[in-house]
Amino acid sequence: MDEYINEQKLSSILKAASDPTRRSLLTTLVQQGPSRVTELARHYDMSLNSISKHIKVLEAATLVTRKTIGRVHLIEAQLEPINQIDNWFKNLRSIWDLRLDDLETILNKEICDD
Amino acid sequence: MDEYINEQKLSSILKAASDPTRRSLLTTLVQQGPSRVTELARHYDMSLNSISKHIKVLEAATLVTRKTIGRVHLIEAQLEPINQIDNWFKNLRSIWDLRLDDLETILNKEICDD
DNA sequence: TATATATTCATCCATTTGGTTGAATATACC
DNA sequence: GGTATATTCAACCAAATGGATGAATATATA
Numbered sequence A, B: 001m002d003e004y005i006n007e008q009k010l011s012s013i014l015k016a017a018s019d020p021t022r023r024s025l026l027t028t029l030v031q032q033g034p035s036r037v038t039e040l041a042r043h044y045d046m047s048l049n050s051i052s053k054h055i056k057v058l059e060a061a062t063l064v065t066r067k068t069i070g071r072v073h074l075i076e077a078q079l080e081p082i083n084q085i086d087n088w089f090k091n092l093r094s095i096w097d098l099r100l101d102d103l104e105t106i107l108n109k110e111i112c113d114d
Numbered sequence C: 001t002a003t004a005t006a007t008t009c010a011t012c013c014a015t016t017t018g019g020t021t022g023a024a025t026a027t028a029c030c
Numbered sequence D: 001g002g003t004a005t006a007t008t009c010a011a012c013c014a015a016a017t018g019g020a021t022g023a024a025t026a027t028a029t030a
Helices: A007-017 A020-032 A037-042 A048-060 A080-113 B007-017 B020-032 B037-042 B048-060 B080-113
Strands: A064-069 A072-077 B064-069 B072-077
Touching (some): A007 A048, A048 A064, B007 B020, B020 B037
Antiparallel strands (some): A064 A072, B064 B072
């Protein structure tokens, strides 16, 4: 189930995904599996702290989780939340199809009434 | 085809969709078909100008198009661009599956080497 | 215990964002 | 031509965003 769309969560997922650095982080995580913050930051021409902030945005949107082992923080990608975007889109599309069906019904009726 | 992902366009689509008012506008447009700016604004506790600005963001992201007839601007939803989000997600998922396959191969190899 | 490493927290700064209001533009109508 | 309607443009404002730097915290290691 879980078809219900939580608007706030959807907003946070979409906004988190709308930044190219964060999408790139997700890709790296998916390619390499759980990774440390420092290791992730290595790929970017950007301060460690900026990457740390981006990771927190992804974390708030539940697109990554964090496992802290000693001083090391292991960041892991979570893809299921992205399904919420898909649900939203499917919902939009079904509304669209519904309207087109209605239009067709109206048109058929007019033809019959002739 | 059109499988290639344009990062900038994807960013603009995701960011445009990340605002609840704009998602709501899209839903209304999909439900009611092409609508005038004033008509759209009527549903919101917000100035006409704000809605006009939101529509411009959606337009820049190609999520709506505009047909100007006299002084009236007809706004129409365009859903295909949202497929780019789906492409991005599918791409992520395939990278994910690829890594899991590699892991499995490695594990099998270790078992055979025993 | 002292030192190095991994990471976040706190500030600061420029830019973007989402909203406002008032003026401008373009078209329709009497 | 004069007036009403539909919409954008321009300016402004507060808050959020994406970046930087320096200090703080927590853990590992010699």
